[in-house]
Amino acid sequence: MDLSIIDQLLKLLEIPFSSILMIEISIIFLLLYIFLVYNEKRESKKVKVFLSAIIIFFISALIFYFSDDVEFVLTEIIKTIMNCFYFPNIIFYFSTVIISLIMIIYTMLSSKLTKFNKIITYTFTLLHLFLFTNFITYAIINKTNLTNTANIYQNDNMYIIVFFSQILFFIIIIYKAIYHFCYIRKEKLKNINESDIMFRK
């Protein structure tokens, strides 16, 4: 931790040669890299499939070898996501509010979005902001310390406000993701069709 940046870089170069297993892993990764780069010139579909299979096999082997740790890590990731949803701390909650604000401003200024999309965005984001103002007002009235997450959720009213604003926020995010996913694909298809027509002409 207290090493200088040059020492850290030297250590980093030494680590792959510290044991035979580490050297083997380094060679595998180097070969994979060379194959991937070389295949960019050849563009062989067979090699792509073969390399994908090798990468999946290699990752699966690692997961199988460290199954307990992988399970623990995955559980912790899901736990963190659930914690962000059910019991977000004030920083996360405040970040969602900032995202909502940006969304409103972007929707107001954008001319690409449909009216329906704009109405949906306004409805959900304004409701989200309304609940946030309720949350802040409630905290001020009850003199709640917002820095302690447990202190917030001890109060049922505050928990309900945060829970419903999280639901609204996640709905709008999912809606936006699906909308853009469909919109981009639609635009792509449109472009392909237009280029087809041009080609035929």
Added chain:
Amino acid sequence: MQRKNRNLKSQLFKVGFFFLIIGLLIFFSPTLIKIKEEVFEEMRLAIFQMNINKDNTTINDVNTENLVITNEETQILKEEPKQEKKTTYSYIGELNIPAIRLKRGFVSKESKYNDINYNITIANEADYPDVPAGNFILMAHSGNAYISFFDKLYKLQIGDQASVSYNANTYNYHLVKVYNQPKTGKVTIYRNSYVKTLTLITCTHEDDYNQTIYIFEEI
């Protein structure tokens, strides 16, 4: 024709993706429910810990300069209204077994949530951890359900440590004995009656007809 095919492919891709997500959610729903329970449990424990810290601060902040000494009778009279039956979900203590990453709270014996379907349950015959040479008995399910709080107890080995936080004190124990008994609705506990004990009872791992008893003694 080509355009129609592409649109159909695109629609199929969306529908397929949607069903894939739904299928994955259904497949992993028991695990997700269990993790959700853990998340809620951690928050309850955080609230419990916070209240303990608050109580400790209150005790430390007592101003002794203007303290009025009262006799025992008046104290008893003042304390009487507090003895109401608790029906809230607030924890009175916490069981912690680091070896299997188990951390879970328990409610008082009188609480309606002192039930095997909600929490780790304190047996009616149990003494609380602050009783000298007492036996604190806890029970819970094991298996795959989200209420299977003792599902990893079978991984414990003799010597593994456990701790119980109760009344702002922590009691440390180590595992001394593990034995099985048939499930007959009754349990016989073999323990050293001169030592403070923690007893954990759950169903035997992958066995429908037996129950396992884990005896911990105070360190």
